[in-house]
Amino acid sequence: MLEVRNGGFETTVQDYPGRIGMLSLGFAPAGPIDDYAFRFANVLVGNPPGAAGLEITAGGLVVAFHDERAFAVCGADMDARLNGQRIELWRSYRARPGDLLEFDYLQGSGFRTYLAVSGGIEVPPVLGSRATYLPGSVGGLEGRKLQAGDRLPLGEPSIDLGRVIDRRVQAHLVPGYPGYNEVWEVEATRGPQADPDYMTREDMDAFFSHHWKLDAASNRTGYRLDIYNWQWARTSGGAGGGHPSNIIDNGYPVGAVNVCGDQPIILCVDGPTLGGFICNAVVAKAAMWKLGQMVPGWSYIHFKEVSLEEAIDLLARQDATISEENLERS
């Protein structure tokens, strides 16, 4: 059992890949936004990469261990301390009963960090997943973010603790995060509703060259970018509506860049599953983790166009990277 002493700003139970296969029923997958850090944290403690762990947004979480466990923290630096001693990120440690793990506020770039505990968090799965879907109050612990007094059940570790502590992710695989006011390069595919039918070639050239400012209101539902004065290839949305960004309602992919009027919004892991605005690009699945570490109100995005084949290849390489073979003894 893991006891929550302070839930922090927004800490949720997540698993990977979340509640997939249910977009047609109106369920977003949820799950960690930065699934790269999340999965590596699990691998470090000997869990399956998708086992349920915690997504800690902007800091403030305090938890007490009641069992001897391996744990690892991967992602943004929140000055995590075990019994007051600073711990390293991207490394596994041993926790003993009574140990206190505390996260302060963000210390530099990045926005979320992930805590994996050996055995995983064993809240009851809902519709096949333990991921918390906040807008629908589904999954995780009672469908909500954590708060003081919560007690999180843990599963049985499958590997002996001594074999999984004091390991770290190889240094060249630990991502460096762009700082405040700096630009993230995010791989994205063109379409499904781009040029020449919906936007002009010039619109799409601008889309793939502009440095888009991330709005402070961005969250797990949507990442809002700056308003842009598009040319548009049409004068209206026809049967879909009066504005050229309107189309007849259709399904939205996770990671779609949804252009609502003149504002592009990246639909994130808790995003809407359908609607009547065009999507002029889709963030490559292997690049979605970057959204999790951008700082709302401060980060910029440069979309780098990739083909569907390149996006698939990026994902295959990412999946292969997140493996025991890329850990070393510390």
Next chain:
Amino acid sequence: MAERTIRSPLPGIFYRRPSPDAEPFVKEGDVIQPGAVIGLVGVMKTFHEITADSGGRVVRFLVENEEPIRPGQEIVVLTDAGTE
């Protein structure tokens, strides 16, 4: 005189008022109690209160209303109440 600052634990947009038409939470010269709300940080479509961890007199704000702030940024300077 013992000046100290209150920092924001969060990045986001800083607001000195609970709503656009309301009076500021606190003004320069006000004497505030520990726990008093001195402003809000808006991020991820939610608003988090910034509170004073100790009481005192508000000397000056270091951040404008609706200015973007970083985690750890100093927001307001306090001094012991009764001193000028």
